[in-house]
Amino acid sequence: MFKRAKRKVPGLNTSSTADISFMLLILFLVTTSMEVDEGLERQLPPMEKEKTEVSTMVDARLVLKFQILADNKLQLNDKPMALQTVRQTVESFVASKGKKHIIQIQTDRKASYNTYFSLQNEIVAAYNNLRNKRAEQLYGKQYQLCTVEQQVQIAEELPQRISEVYEVKAISGEEGGTQ
Known part of the structure; x- marks a missing residue:
């Protein structure tokens, strides 16, 4: 009877899609910010295969004890201290x-990270x-500016010996404790 005429479907012009996607990629890279690692640069010693804890006695005169209290106040050997004097004291x-x-x-759990990092920065400085x-x-x-060997020699003469103390409180009915 009646035949329909076959219509040709128009094609889409895709020649500029690669250009558009490239432009969007560039726009995305330019407008977003990349996160920079923040924190302390410390290299921990390699983990020992055998866990042997050796208790050693340390002369109290060889220990410089800093405490950060819950209200972000700093103490040196249980006496109040200003952050500005830490560098000279440590030196x-x-x-x-x-x-x-x-x-x-030793840091109280309620102390701020800013105080902790400020103390660490002064000690490292x-x-x-x-x-x-x-x-x-x-x-x-x-x-x-020294060579690697020279830096190693100086680092052995002046090692960074920083110890952090964490309070461990046992929870009733459980083994161990939480930090």
Whole structure:
């Protein structure tokens, strides 16, 4: 009877889709921000295969004890201290005690991270100052400009010996405790 005429379906022009998708990709990369790692740069020693805990006695005169209280106040050996004096205190302590010194940090759980990181930054800055002074004495240049071998030698003379104390409270009815 009646035949319908076959219609041709028009094709889509896809020649510019690659250009558009590339432009969107560039726009996305430009407008978004990439997160930068923040935190402390520390390299932990490798984990030992055998877990052997050796209890050693430490002379109390070789320990510099910092405490951060819940209200973000700083104490040195149970006496109030300003954050601005930490660097000089650590420098003189490490210089006088040598390799056997220990810097102990005890932080209350309610203290802010800003106070903790500020204390850590001051301690690391003190070590950096001491290492720079030692590099100037030995090699006549800053620590960062020394060769790897020279940096290792200075780091062995002035090791970062920082100990952190965590309170462990046992929960009734459970083994161990929580931090």
